[in-house]
Amino acid sequence: xxxxxxxxxxxxxxxxxxxxxxxxxxxxxxxxxxxxxxxxxxxxxxxxxxxxxxxxxxxxxxxxxxxxxxxxxxxxxxxxxxxxxxxxxxxxxxxxxxxxxxxxxxxxxxxxxxxxxxxxxxxxxxxxxxxxxxxxxxxxxxxxxxxxxxxxxxxxxxxxxxxxxxxxxxxxxxxxxx
Amino acid sequence: xxxxxxxxxxxxxxxxxxxxxxxxxxxxxxxxxxxxxxxxxxxxxxxxxxxxxxxxxxxxxxxxxxxxxxxxxxxxxxxxxxxxxxxxxxx
Numbered sequence: 001x002x003x004x005x006x007x008x009x010x011x012x013x014x015x016x017x018x019x020x021x022x023x024x025x026x027x028x029x030x031x032x033x034x035x036x037x038x039x040x041x042x043x044x045x046x047x048x049x050x051x052x053x054x055x056x057x058x059x060x061x062x063x064x065x066x067x068x069x070x071x072x073x074x075x076x077x078x079x080x081x082x083x084x085x086x087x088x089x090x091x092x093x094x095x096x097x098x099x100x101x102x103x104x105x106x107x108x109x110x111x112x113x114x115x116x117x118x119x120x121x122x123x124x125x126x127x128x129x130x131x132x133x134x135x136x137x138x139x140x141x142x143x144x145x146x147x148x149x150x151x152x153x154x155x156x157x158x159x160x161x162x163x164x165x166x167x168x169x170x171x172x173x174x175x176x177x178x
Numbered sequence: 179x180x181x182x183x184x185x186x187x188x189x190x191x192x193x194x195x196x197x198x199x200x201x202x203x204x205x206x207x208x209x210x211x212x213x214x215x216x217x218x219x220x221x222x223x224x225x226x227x228x229x230x231x232x233x234x235x236x237x238x239x240x241x242x243x244x245x246x247x248x249x250x251x252x253x254x255x256x257x258x259x260x261x262x263x264x265x266x267x268x269x
Contacts, residue, residue: 045240048247049256053263060239060266064232112240135236 001163003079004155005173006148016072017058017129021051024116024127040096040119044103045112045135054114058131061112065138074130074141076148078102078155079123079173082162091124092117098159099126105154110136125173186211239266 011020025041042048046057062068080091080098099115106113112131117124132141141147148166155164188196193207200207246262249255 043243043247045243047243047259047263047266049259049263053259053266056263056266057239057243060269061236064236107240135240136233138233 001083001165002081002155002159003077003172004148004152004164004166005077005079005170006144006166006168007075007077007170008144008168009075011071011073011075011132014072017055018051020073020075020127020129021054021114024114024129025051026116026118040117041114042099042103043112043114044107046114048114058112061131061135062133065133067133067138067140070140071132073132074144074147076128076130076151077125077170077173078128078164079125080162081124088119088122088124091122092119094162095124095126098162101158102126102128102151102155105151106130110134111141123173235269239269 011017043054043057047053058073059068062072078095078098080095082091082094085091095117099117103113103115106128112135114129116127116129118127130141133139134141152164152166155162196210197207200210203210242262246255246258249258
């Protein structure tokens with residue numbers, strides 16, 4: 001059914017964050033300065049004015065805690081699909097509620113994050129970009145696996161009807177079509 | 179309490195006087211230095227304040243971001259977020 005797909009890439013270089021945010025916003029690199037706000041994305045603990053302010057919100061936390069090196073961000077995808085499905089429009093409605101639940105859950109733990117809702121020919125999924133530095137504890141997230149399993153537990157508890165499971169294969173994301 | 183190490187480079191004269199004091203009190207030189215540093219920090223509360231300040235700054239920015247994003251009026255929200263973005267870049 002629905003999937004939690006952690007994207008296990010390095011994201012070590014300084015462009016990782018920028019590339020991810022621009023990909024999530026699905027905008028041209030030269031247009032990053034334009035005012036956003038109306039798109040299908042929501043920032044939690046970040047400034048959603050434009051792509052640059054989103055990136056700067058992440059970097060401010062890194063700078064204050066002197067942890068600008070190493071892994072910059074964590075990236076995972078939530079693919080939304082129900083057993084008794086009512087079409088892409090319904091899945092989009094679910095995604096719009098799900099994004100708030102997951103975003104606030106991560107921010108409560110101290111991780112700034114942005115969620116981007118994508119609708120790829122009826123394949124509704126949410127990209128989450130999470131800051132690697134915890135804003136409340138100063139610590140960097142190291143134990144990635146336990147982080148994702150805790151998140152999976154949260155999703156199964158609160159979104160039981162979506163039947164979440166975890167997959168490390170990115171191709172699974174494109175398994176469902178309308 | 180978590181303990182971490184730090185390398186301190188001091189003049190020969192200072193080192194000798196510290197060793198003398200340690201010998202007199204029957205302590206290790208490192209213990210004398212540790213006590214001196216602890217005394218200094220407890221006398222100067224602003225040092226611990228600097229460390230706490232970072233956390234407060236980050237938390238306040240996060241709260242500000244959330245508050246500004248939730249302003250309903252489009253024009254006011256845009257302006258608040260733009261100004262906050264400028265502040266973030268300057269900080």
